[in-house]
Amino acid sequence: MNAPTQVPCSATNLPVDNSIAGEDIALIAKALSHPARIQIIRLLLSKKTCIGGDIVDVIGLAQSTVSEHLRILKASGIIIGEITRPRVCYSLNIPRLRPFNEFLNLILDSDVEASNEESACWVSPESKQ
Amino acid sequence: MNAPTQVPCSATNLPVDNSIAGEDIALIAKALSHPARIQIIRLLLSKKTCIGGDIVDVIGLAQSTVSEHLRILKASGIIIGEITRPRVCYSLNIPRLRPFNEFLNLILDSDVEASNEESACWVSPESKQ
DNA sequence: ATAGTATATCGACGATTGACGATATAACCG
């Protein structure tokens, strides 16, 4: 794909910010898309660091299931597992969440300046036939 | 579930902020977990408002598929569809993203104060046997 | 009434997910 960083979408538009790949945003979102994983993240946020067994106790799912959630979080880069056999010490890799946060901030910021605008539905010239 | 807003997790911990339901965070994340839906959101961010047909053109998937993505985004509350038959005018419902943003900010903020700390892996007394 | 238009829904399909118990791995300790 060698498209420019703008969507070819008619008239009056702000440019679309594609500086962060949509695939990457979606990937992080997918890792965050399960309550158990949110729970794990919150746990790690409060404890700074936690071994797998303790996470299993808190989450209350089978050890293999929790291990799978940890694998998904690790694969997305959101958490890090440091091995100290036989344990693994998990912790958040917070910087990994930054692109996602920028994506959200871009959207939320646009809401602030949205006061001075009329809200009529815009329709492309082609669609008007 | 009538649990208090704190995870019963031993010693030295910051309280876990459960003021926003993990299920709700996961639900929004799930809606954001597909590249096509990120693309739709970015499109709506740049155009403020867009009818379905124009979205189909940009995304480049079958009309029924795009309609399904729009349904998912609508169901999560992230977008709104205003009917002006035969068209539907879609736009972002930005406030819906705020809880998610707060969740992220809580995590990212904790990283700033993470300088003045030693990083040894904390293990629960029980796990130490 | 009829035709056209934009969108939604249906039914099918293969792929992916989430869950589990069982088993494998890889260390450490008698």
Next chain:
DNA sequence: CGGTTATATCGTCAATCGTCGATATACTAT
């Protein structure tokens, strides 16, 4: 060496997802 421990992987299963083409819906315009 053989047992213990913490975690990872495997195999299975039902459920959900993403996609499509075909069709239904519900207005507008002729």
